[in-house]
Amino acid sequence: MGTKQFDAVVVGAGFAGLYMLHKLRERGLNVRVIEAADGVGGTWYWSRYPGARCDSDSIYYSFTFSKELYGKWRWPERYSAQPDILRYLNFVADELDLRKDIQFETRVTKASFNEKTKKWEIETDTNEKLEAKYFISGVGCLSTTNIPPFEGVESFKGETYHTGRWPHEKVDFTGKRVVVIGNGSSGVQAMPIIAEEAKELTLLMRTPHYVAEARNHPLTKEQQDEAIANYDDIRDAFFSTPGGIKFYTTGKSATEFTPEEQKKALDYVWETGGLALGGVFPDVSVNKESNFVVSQYVRDKIDEIVEDEETAKALHPDYYINTKRLIIGTNYYEIFNRENVNLVTLKDNPIVRITENGVELQNGTIECDAIVFATGYDSMTGSILRMDIRGRDGQPLKEKWEDGKAVKTYLGLSVQNFPNFFMITGPQSPSVLTNMPSAIEQHVDWIDRCIEYLEENNIQLIEANEESEIEWAKHCDDIADQTLFPYTNSWYTGANLDGTKRSGFIIYVGGLNNYRKICDEVADKNYEGFTLD
Ligand code: N01
Numbered sequence: 286m287g288t289k290q291f292d293a294v295v296v297g298a299g300f301a302g303l304y305m306l307h308k309l310r311e312r313g314l315n316v317r318v319i320e321a322a323d324g325v326g327g328t329w330y331w332s333r334y335p336g337a338r339c340d341s342d343s344i345y346y347s348f349t350f351s352k353e354l355y356g357k358w359r360w361p362e363r364y365s366a367q368p369d370i371l372r373y374l375n376f377v378a379d380e381l382d383l384r385k386d387i388q389f390e391t392r393v394t395k396a397s398f399n400e401k402t403k404k405w406e407i408e409t410d411t412n413e414k415l416e417a418k419y420f421i422s423g424v425g426c427l428s429t430t431n432i433p434p435f436e437g438v439e440s441f442k443g444e445t446y447h448t449g450r451w452p453h454e455k456v457d458f459t460g461k462r463v464v465v466i467g468n469g470s471s472g473v474q475a476m477p478i479i480a481e482e483a484k485e486l487t488l489l490m491r492t493p494h495y496v497a498e499a500r501n502h503p504l505t506k507e508q509q510d511e512a513i514a515n516y517d518d519i520r521d522a523f524f525s526t527p528g529g530i531k532f533y534t535t536g537k538s539a540t541e542f543t544p545e546e547q548k549k550a551l552d553y554v555w556e557t558g559g560l561a562l563g564g565v566f567p568d569v570s571v572n573k574e575s576n577f578v579v580s581q582y583v584r585d586k587i588d589e590i591v592e593d594e595e596t597a598k599a600l601h602p603d604y605y606i607n608t609k610r611l612i613i614g615t616n617y618y619e620i621f622n623r624e625n626v627n628l629v630t631l632k633d634n635p636i637v638r639i640t641e642n643g644v645e646l647q648n649g650t651i652e653c654d655a656i657v658f659a660t661g662y663d664s665m666t667g668s669i670l671r672m673d674i675r676g677r678d679g680q681p682l683k684e685k686w687e688d689g690k691a692v693k694t695y696l697g698l699s700v701q702n703f704p705n706f707f708m709i710t711g712p713q714s715p716s717v718l719t720n721m722p723s724a725i726e727q728h729v730d731w732i733d734r735c736i737e738y739l740e741e742n743n744i745q746l747i748e749a750n751e752e753s754e755i756e757w758a759k760h761c762d763d764i765a766d767q768t769l770f771p772y773t774n775s776w777y778t779g780a781n782l783d784g785t786k787r788s789g790f791i792i793y794v795g796g797l798n799n800y801r802k803i804c805d806e807v808a809d810k811n812y813e814g815f816t817l818d
Contacts, residue, residue, distance in 0.1 A: 288416050292417060296318070334474070341364075363501050392409060430658075437639040444656075462487075462652065462654050468493070537566065570608070608769050694713045777792050
């Protein structure tokens with residue numbers, strides 16, 4: 286089989302890959318998207334667990350690059366359920382006629398930069414070889430699933446599931462004893478639904494987390510029309526806000542309010558629901574006093590909702606709210622009032638192994654018929670490193686990044702020694718701390734503008750300078766150090782898989798609006814910090 290030639294190869298057909306394909310094709314480039322699944326959707330193709338739903342308001346969790354496209358779609362609910370987001374991305378693929386340039390059921394196994402040809406050579410698990418001037422990752426931040434290496438997993442005789450790789454058919458838990466491991470966004474969404482069906486549900490909880498109420502509801506025809514009429518305002522949020530999305534906020538520190546006023550503001554965001562709880566006082570992530578007010582409010586809510594005092598206490602989170610992703614749930618704390626739901630804390634009773642019949646803990650075994658791993662992802666770097674990317678002199682990215690523990694990038698977009706390789710929402714960019722479509726559009730637009738510049742000026746290669754990477758890592762750390770994020774061990778700071786610390790802060794926490802300015806300035810100065818050749 287001969288090598289197929291393209292101007293650009295893009296990996297992934299989620300929000301990122303679809304928009305990148307559209308932009309570059311409009312520019313006249315010959316593009317191929319490689320996608321492992323048999324359909325578009327990215328994370329929304331795989332994450333089909335019960336209750337899977339986005340926690341950004343649907344009207345923002347959309348592409349806004351085209352007013353016409355935006356006006357053609359109506360979201361049925363405030364927060365979209367996974368099937369609706371998948372339907373939306375299929376609609377986008379059809380509207381823009383994207384499918385013809387996407388190769389499904391194919392995984393990139395290796396991508397190497399060839400010094401002589403100045404091109405990327407891409408290999409796939411279908412034994413194909415592709416060659417392209419530009420190699421672009423749109424693999425997402427949370428797509429390589431993490432099942433912790435518990436001893437004996439294979440010996441379990443019941444069913445096992447991971448929330449991020451849920452079967453396409455409905456899983457029926459009726460009459461079953463189900464163990465759920467993990468209470469992040471996925472576990473919290475899945476458990477209320479599983480609890481309704483299962484005979485018994487036991488959550489094995491390592492760390493209690495803060496969960497705000499979603500308050501999802503159907504969108505009326507008037508609300509849908511209003512969103513479309515407000516397109517300019519929604520688009521503006523992509524550019525002007527730290528998270529690429531607008532929320533209610535008091536605009537002032539909690540310290541400027543009396544306790545009664547604080548409570549009134551908190552009650553308002555609790556009742557209206559969603560991520561606004563994390564920004565009701567804009568300094569929640571930087572000021573310990575403000576943070577305490579919001580954290581304590583959630584602990585008090587848990588005490589109000591959960592009837593058993595001991596269980597309520599066990600559910601109290603004790604880290605600074607916002608320093609791990611704020612979880613948005615529906616009737617999550619309420620499940621602990623059900624007869625068929627048990628909470629087991631792992632802090633003093635860790636998992637020893639998985640056996641034929643269940644999960645063995647230090648203090649005894651919990652027998653079950655099914656285990657749901659809601660244990661998250663090899664986040665931020667896992668999916669990029671899995672592709673075996675090799676830069677100049679065959680240097681593996683895995684080696685340069687020390688297996689994800691010492692990430693080095695410029696702007697989270699580009700890596701020294703890996704010319705013409707771009708990452709959409711890569712590590713050290715704002716990514717998961719924003720509304721993802723906002724971050725994706727900003728990165729894709731930047732990459733597209735960069736490629737336009739290279740093509741128009743007959744430039745073969747663009748490559749980040751080593752000093753730019755050092756300065757960018759320092760900048761990411763300096764900003765994070767001004768916040769409460771570094772106080773908490775999370776997948777933002779630590780390598781979530783084995784608990785060892787990463788060497789720096791993995792996400793740019795300075796806000797998408799500020800980040801956008803920095804990226805635009807770099808481009809305005811003809812790609813300052815890069816070497817062009
Ligand atoms: O994964 P997580 P997730 N033993 O990493 C536990 C996005 N998302 O899939 O906290 C026992 O958050 C782990 O415990 P601990 C969103 O960005 C969005 O839920 O590390 N437990 C934790 O409880 C989100 O942040 C949406 O102590 C173990 C859980 O597993 C991100 O995806 C929906 C363990 C993992 O939580 C990831 O969310 C879903 C072990 N060895 C996801 N290892 C929406 O838009 C891990 N855990 C709503």
